Amino acid sequence: MATLQGIRTAADHDGVITAIEQAEGYIASICFKTGPPAAVGVELEFTVHQRDDPSASLDRDRLCQALGDHAPTTLRADSPALPLRHGSSVTLEPGGQVEISSRPHASLADLHAAVGAEIEQLTAMLARAGLTLGETGVDPHRAPRRLLSTPRYDAMEAAFDRRGMSGKIMMCSTAGLQVCLDPGPAPELAARWAAVHALGPPLLALFANSGRFAGRDTGWASARQQAWRGIDPSRTRQIRIGADPAESWARYALDAALLCVRRPDGAWDTPVGVTFADWIRGALGPRPTYADLDYHLSTLFPPVRPRGYLEIRYLDTQPGRGWFAPAALLHALLTDLATVTRVLELCAAATGRWVEAARDGMADPILAGAARAVRELALERLELPSLLLDDVIEGSTRNG
Numbered sequence: 421m422a423t424l425q426g427i428r429t430a431a432d433h434d435g436v437i438t439a440i441e442q443a444e445g446y447i448a449s450i451c452f453k454t455g456p457p458a459a460v461g462v463e464l465e466f467t468v469h470q471r472d473d474p475s476a477s478l479d480r481d482r483l484c485q486a487l488g489d490h491a492p493t494t495l496r497a498d499s500p501a502l503p504l505r506h507g508s509s510v511t512l513e514p515g516g517q518v519e520i521s522s523r524p525h526a527s528l529a530d531l532h533a534a535v536g537a538e539i540e541q542l543t544a545m546l547a548r549a550g551l552t553l554g555e556t557g558v559d560p561h562r563a564p565r566r567l568l569s570t571p572r573y574d575a576m577e578a579a580f581d582r583r584g585m586s587g588k589i590m591m592c593s594t595a596g597l598q599v600c601l602d603p604g605p606a607p608e609l610a611a612r613w614a615a616v617h618a619l620g621p622p623l624l625a626l627f628a629n630s631g632r633f634a635g636r637d638t639g640w641a642s643a644r645q646q647a648w649r650g651i652d653p654s655r656t657r658q659i660r661i662g663a664d665p666a667e668s669w670a671r672y673a674l675d676a677a678l679l680c681v682r683r684p685d686g687a688w689d690t691p692v693g694v695t696f697a698d699w700i701r702g703a704l705g706p707r708p709t710y711a712d713l714d715y716h717l718s719t720l721f722p723p724v725r726p727r728g729y730l731e732i733r734y735l736d737t738q739p740g741r742g743w744f745a746p747a748a749l750l751h752a753l754l755t756d757l758a759t760v761t762r763v764l765e766l767c768a769a770a771t772g773r774w775v776e777a778a779r780d781g782m783a784d785p786i787l788a789g790a791a792r793a794v795r796e797l798a799l800e801r802l803e804l805p806s807l808l809l810d811d812v813i814e815g816s817t818r819n820g
Contacts, residue, residue, distance in 0.1 A: 433711045437700055440674065443713055447673055448666040451726035454606040459524035459729070460531050460751050463598035464539070465517050465737055467554030468546065474554075475561040475635070478516045483567075486549035487518075494568050504541055506534035514576075515592025516567035518542065518553070524600070524729075528748050532808055536741065557595055557630035557644035557736025564592035564634075575680035575688040576719075579652065582692070586650025593633065594644040595737040599747045601730045601754060608757050613665040613724075615760045617658060618767035619753060620723050620734045621777040622791035626819055627746050628781040630736050641781025644736050648721070649778065652677060654695075655720045658774070669726050674700075679719040682712070723774075738815060744808070745815025752798040759801060766793040782820040792820075 437443050468483060470476045484496050490510045491499040503509050507523040520538055525531040539553075546552060554560075566573065566588075573591065580587020604612045628641035640646045648656055654676045660668040674697040680688035681704065690704075696716050699708050708716075717727075723734040735746050753763050770777075770790040782788045795816050802809060 433714075434709050436707045436709055437713060438707055440697055440700055443674055443696070443700060444667075444670040446710060446713060447670040447717070450728060451666050451669050452603045452609060453728040454603050454609055457602040457604045457754065458526060459600075459602055460528060460747065461522045461524045461600040461729075462531065462535060462743060462747050463519060463521045463596075463600065463731075464535070464743055465513060465519045465595040465597070467515075467517050467556075467559045467593070467595050469552055469554055469561065471547070471550050471552045474552070477562065477565060478567060480516070480567055482549050482551065483512075483516055483518075486546045486551050488545065490545070494570055504538040506538055508535065508538050510542075512568060513591065513595075514566050514568050514573045515559075515564060517592075517595050518546075522600075528744075528751055528802075528804060529808060531747065532744055532811070535743070539743075554595060554737075555629075555739030556632070557597075557628070557642060558589070558633045558647070559593040559595075560630075560632040560635070562593070562634060564588045566592050571682070571688040572680055575690070578687075578689055579677075579679055583651060586647045587652075589633070589647040590644075590651055594630075594647055596644065596733060597627075597735040597737045597743055597746060599732040599735070599750045601732065601751060603726070603730055604754065608760065609665060610663055611757060611760050611764070612730075612754055614661050615754060615763045615767075616724050616730055616732060616750070617661055618764055618771060619750065619794060620658075621770045621773040622767055622787050622794055623746060623749065624734050624736075624774070624777040625781045625784060625787040626791040626795065626816060627735050627738060628778065628819065629738065640779050641783070642736055642778045645734070645774075645778035649775070652679075655679065656722060659722050659724070665726065672722070673713075673717055673720060676716075676720055678716065682715060741811050742815040742818070745812045748802060748804070748808075748812045749795060749798040749816060752801040753794055755801055759797065762797060763794060766790055766797065788820060 484491055489500050489502045492501050492511045493499055508520040511519045522535050630642050630644045633643040659672045662668050675695055678690040678694050681690050694703050725731040767790050769786050776784045777787050
């Protein structure tokens, strides 16, 4: 939704980090832009398929033709990478999944209008090339196949392959719905941070839709989350919930293994198990810069990632207009401290049930009870035109 914002200047960005405390202070300064919650945005990923044969391999040239001047430079080096009509950027995941990242909007109604129009625009662009968007959180038809080759993606695949197929599935076959919200006032940050994580298992269960992968039933409600759980836990596990979320995020980031190190030439691979803290201590020779630290933060994928705003990452992508329901529920459930406090009460029994949510979805009675309770709480708080409220109700009742 936005770029990382920090207190350092562009000139400082190449400064070398020589002490752990410098890195901790920098991360703490950029991770939460506190204040009254005002903006909301989404990042929507979709698998892309041939309309007449969704199980066929995606053709790079056809996708490039479809996206035209909106194609990212990872697909077409000379592309102007134009935004969509309301300012959303278009990027691609390694397997050719298309992602649109909205601008922040001042209201849910504004977000609905802008992103809805851009999905229509993207759908029409793809249709002219005989392509269509997928509707679930994992590719139900095809095995993972990488379409894009970049030093980052090469290093990612090499690192993840050490643990099996999950990393390749995550990179090439999954599609997520990310909701981006302001952290809120500083005095409420710890409670909101706890609540957005407490909502994870119930909402994951409520919106799980990716049980079928590569032509087979997986036995999981969200095979997307199954894949994410199979990759390096130092960069995907939940950040610790405590009184100081900024401190928890800083420690998480510095203790995470390096995924890659940018180099002007050659591979970006790194030795196994070297953390960013190790790099500061001299494990790779020359110490990292603040630009290296920013890049490292972009390679961490916890269920909620602080990027100045809260990037909520635990949801499967949804079909059609279905993206709006989880965005609206999350926005409503973090509106004020009283609502946040009630969320924590309603989700208490479901705390930590990430595996059950991904595997069993709404078949888990504890998760189903919490999901329905927070949905009702959100519907009580939402003030939307009836047509938009109907979208929320329809999108949040598909699974029960």
